[in-house]
Amino acid sequence: MLQPILKINLATREISQFKVPREWLYDYLGAASLAARMLYDHLTPELNPLSPETPFLWLNGPLTGTAGPAVGRFVICAKSPATNLWGESNVGGFWGPELRKAGFDGLWIEGRAETPVYLWIHNNQIEIREASHLWGKETYNTQTAIQSELDAKNVRVAVIGPAGERLIPYALVLTDHGRVGGRTGMGAVMGSKNLKAVAVKGTGEVPLINWADYKAPRAKANRALKEHNATHYFREVGSGGAADYFDYLGSQPKKYYQAGVFEGSSKITGASLTEKYLTGVSACHACVIACGRVVDLGDGIKRKGPEYETMVGFGQNLLIDDLAATVRMGELCDTYGLDSISMSNIIGFAFSLFERGRLTLADADGLSLDWGSVEAATQLIHLTARREGIGAVLAGGSRSMEARFGDEGDAVQVNGLEIAYHDPRGASGFAIVYATSPRGACHNQSDYFMVDILGQTDEGLDISFHSRHAGAEKAADVARHQDWRTVNNALVLCVFASVPPLTVLELLNAGLGLDWTMADLLRCGERAWNLKRAINHRLGLTRANDKLPKALLKPYENGGSAGYVPPVQEMLTAYYVARGWDEITGRPTPAKLQELGLGWVVEDLWPET
């Protein structure tokens, strides 16, 4: 990192700066990978993620703000209150580039403010400002209030809503026009520190080691990205455009992962949204894609439209065929500051438990939790955000709901993180991805369905195309794809951007003055993947954690993936071999750790050796 990290103790109000060791830039690149290295020593099993002692790290990548192809993102990391394991969530918008322009590559936040505060970073002027008057406000209202009281143009504000204040373990952090760090509960960590928002304004230049060599490949890469089919597709129909195809293939879960077909499915798609409600698009910093949806439901109000996960989560997942309702429920999650994937998944679990009689009308405060009920789903969002009645139970997440109302394995989650809407029964690589992701069931640590379904075997990755229902033979390729996406999450390069890996390598070499090969780059990803795994083992994870919930191991009766379940155990065994991990414990072996330059972790991970 070229610029310092701003260190802020909210309890003592001490503000200082420090620089990251130069060699760590080369070992980890930046963002999530670098955060794992920086936080390693602090992440102990005893650490309560919501305690004042928990360090909370916001980091940019080495290319953030350089107007390269879709590299305007930053990441927020801490021990996750949802999983008690590694937590990370990257965010688009403009906040990250703005922080770099202010002269910092990241924030290290610790301590708990005595009363609610927000941070105001205006170049080198840092203020901890009173926020009691903002506490309780919704996300967008908070942004507006802060922007008007700061009296400066284009201030970028990252905020939490009431969900973060109430420490809901799937609370999000929201920036700009509804770009969110939704997963692993980073909003709750922020709330636990009494930190309502971080406002940033920078007027400096974004630094880069070699701007002169970077500009030509950057222009070429942006031109190629702009012309890519996927870019046209994302701009026209958003990520929800995939809903039709995933529905056709049976890789899109319905009825809380229990049904392969839903009659109303064709109404809940990106194409439908474009046809009925789209009025414009929105983009993150310097992005040529503009996947963001701006919609009007007929009331003249411009709203953020849902992306694939929110649309399907509140649509097919709940058997709701009212597209406008999915827009409104997504908006409600954003305003309260709730992760829409977890929230919709948890509501699906509540509907499922209600259908089975495990959660009664009395438990549900008299709400009839019927499949397809927009009213019930909407009410559950309100109750959850306020932690009222049954909402207090839902606010604990699906794992705690399972402990109270269900049987082991009922909740569709892994390690405390609710599963996204990509079904391993439709694309088997996701069996490994969900079971082994360092942040619980996550679709962004490797979006392997892009390989399984869309054949994205980019040159340089040495990944082969297998049938979407192949088994253990794809394990090594999944591992390699995880390494690649770990590189993406270190940069931070948006997964929606179809930038060829060899182009990424060219950009990095040019901008950072490196002479790396693809093998070097992938090794960098593999190093961070193993480091995050080591962190999780240190926090108590064992091989037994690498598993899928019951629902995903039962074949669908109909739809495009009827009759199939992935051979998870065979796939995992092959995966451990490919990773060089111990097959009994699931830990990276001492030899693998040494090979990756992580010898300093061996003593923690293998104390008996």
Added chain:
Amino acid sequence: MPAKFPSEEWLAALKEKLNTDPKYADIAKNWEGDLCYAIEADQDFPQTMTLYMDLWHGTCRDAYMVKDGQEVSPAFTISGEYGNFTRVLKGELNPIQAMATMKLKVRGNYGYIMRNIPTVLDFTRCAQEVTVGEG
């Protein structure tokens, strides 16, 4: 009768197939949109060529080779190297994957394509069934 791709004979065979195949007629019954294949030269096919097909409600109303200087403005244009078209026609490459990975470039209404994936796939099946030889 199957024919070599790309040729007048191949287009005629495809038109015949599309107009007589009951499965295609059913799946594509709502499709409205003409289509061009814009074939780019590669080492096995050192010329460019454009094929036009007017697809309407499960039938093919017209199909012809576009002559030099002739202007067409179809709803959809699929362009790419000859080798990538032939890989799709030989069943070696899934057409959706070909589009997702830019082996074939697509211009047209993406929402409409996503809405009509079964039609896209069944059109490809018909095209594969009328193709012989390298194509």
